Amino acid sequence: MTLHPTFETMPDMRGIEAAFPAEEFAERQARARAAIAASGHEALIVTGPETIYWLTGRQTAGYFAFQALILPADGAPVLLVRQLELFGTLANTYLPDLVAYQDGDDPAEALVDLLRRRGIARPAIELAGWFLSPKLAAEIADRLGVAALADGAQILPPLRMIKSPAELASIRQAARYAEAGMIAGIAACAAGADENAVAADMLQAATRAGSEAMAMEPLVSSGPRSGLPHMTWRRRVLQPGDPIFLELAGSHARYHAALMRTVWMGTPPDEARRMMDCALRALDAAIAEIRPGVSCAHVHDTAQAIIDGAGYTAAFRKRIGYSMGVAFAPDWGEGDILSLFTNVDRRIEPGMVFHLPATLRRYGEWTVGASETVIVTETGAEPLSTLPRQLTIR
Structure with a gap:
């Protein structure tokens, strides 16, 4: 030595x-x-x-x-x-x-x-x-x-858990990179394109916008593959009628912000539309409940109640969110530090940052939903993306 x-x-x-x-x-x-x-x-x-x-x-x-x-x-x-x-x-x-x-x-x-x-x-x-x-x-x-x-x-x-002003500034930058990548990914979803092309456009746009290396690769899956968690691109050609699941994080000074959206090639089944509506209502409700003094469990339980009430309990077997900040591979989140989940009594404080992926799955068929990365302020949650959350029809 x-x-x-x-x-x-x-x-x-x-x-x-x-x-x-x-x-x-x-x-x-x-x-x-x-x-x-x-x-x-x-x-x-x-x-x-x-x-x-x-x-x-x-x-x-x-x-x-x-x-x-x-x-x-x-x-x-x-x-x-x-x-x-x-x-x-x-x-x-x-x-x-x-x-x-x-x-x-x-x-x-x-x-x-x-x-x-x-x-x-x-x-x-x-x-x-x-x-x-x-x-x-x-x-x-x-x-x-x-x-x-x-x-x-x-x-x-x-x-x-609580980010400094310098850390929050980095996360805001990362969110801009993620949004650029997501916009490009949605635009790349076209019949005849393949998952690799979608992933390439997402990565290129986020990187050109300023992103450094991400702690985890973007998630791009289509058709029946989209109904399996954490799948990513493997050359599948997009077909009419396909669901497409897109998720990525941007990175600035190793601080990450993530974003997820859903695309459908053509007319979705009625059940997929109902599930998407439920996922968005759960996401909106969770974001609305994030404020200083509220427990992490309360935020999750609010979203879970909406999902349970719609009959989709089996389609959502996970937490509604997790902490974001510094990340190295293999994970872009800080979920080992803080989760928005049942029985997590930790009180939310200003300066915390969470990613909330509200997804519902028909396993082996499709995943629908959207996510936001939010900063906790003195009065509530500030989403870092302005990208529409609804299902994109291509």
Whole structure:
């Protein structure tokens, strides 16, 4: 484990690719240290790319390689990254303390060595992330000489629920990119075109509008495939009578906003129209109930009651919404942080951001519905798209 030998000779690189000013990250780190101290831990090891980015600005397509931010309750953070990633990390963060391990090194050994150098004996660690395997966690614990690592996965997510003005500005930009992509996708739906062409137009329009890489690919499915959740393009040619399901997110500085719409090639069946009407009523009602002080469960239950009352309970077996913000693949949402769902008692606050996909499915035949990403204001919910929500007939 070594510092790159020219690291300290290139201070002009620090922060040149940072997404936000240094003060934004300093404020987040201060709040995080207070939360760690309140939890009773001496330090937290952060392994999730979203939280590392939220705290430092560190972003790369190479986050598949092990990385760990050590954040003491009292003291400056230190970030451990793969050697190849060192200069990118220098450029997109303001961190003065970066340490690299080499290809071929044992990441667990590198992390534990770094902890010992910093005098940290019993840190908590995020155990619930995508990129810390049980095997690696067990190896870290073994090298630290403890039976099990203390789980600190719940310490920082509450801090990410309420977005700063800078974060909200990024999400607004992302919503503009998503809308551009959706407009292009709807326009591309024509008999004889295929799903790939629709997806290509969505991606091109969103990217030309300003979007960076999305944390999940757009969802484009037609005909009977549209009645299966989370399907995406695979060359199917659009035919008269086809339903077409479209969903994508735009990305600005890793902050995402998502949007979903439904297209029908010709005249939809009466049942599809009724389901679409129900989905839109549920979406409208949910948005209307979002305001400070209301529970997340109340918003979901309001939408669910409309769906149940129309007899479509079996067509809607999911939450009405989830939190949006920083995202890396494989998911564009923050649904692991906060959901609009039954029994979620967390009260809604200004600055929260939610994506509400109101979809009803006849499985293996069609999906209908629409979605909005909304920002919670002092008085209610502000949808970030002006695109009509009704079923588009082509």
